[in-house]
Amino acid sequence: MVSSCGTPMKTDELFLVLRGELTIQMRDGNVILRRGQLFVVPRGVEHCPVADGEVHAMLIEPVGVVNTGTAGGRLTAEHDDSLA
Numbered sequence: 001m002v003s004s005c006g007t008p009m010k011t012d013e014l015f016l017v018l019r020g021e022l023t024i025q026m027r028d029g030n031v032i033l034r035r036g037q038l039f040v041v042p043r044g045v046e047h048c049p050v051a052d053g054e055v056h057a058m059l060i061e062p063v064g065v066v067n068t069g070t071a072g073g074r075l076t077a078e079h080d081d082s083l084a
Contacts, residue, residue: 005048009069011062013041020055024048033057 005025015022016038024031024039025048031039041047049057059067068076 005046008044008046009041009061009065011043011065013047014060015039015041015049016058016060018056018058020051020053020057022055022057023050025050 015024015033017033017035019035022033024033024041026041027046033039066076
């Protein structure tokens with residue numbers, strides 16, 4: 001079951017785990033990523049990244065995507081840290 005993590009993204013999202021273990025919860029099942037593994041969540045797929053411990057991961061999204069989606073809050077970046 002997918003936890004409540006907001007609405008599905010309108011773009012693909014790439015998760016690359018640098019350290020630790022990250023679980024991507026989706027309605028069709030979970031994907032477990034370990035160091036050096038990556039996974040692309042296709043646009044429109046409801047998902048929730050979760051971790052039991054500390055994880056270092058890189059999330060790659062198109063320019064202009066807000067880092068916290070529609071959730072907002074203190075963790076929302078004030079600027080776009082893109083590579084473009």
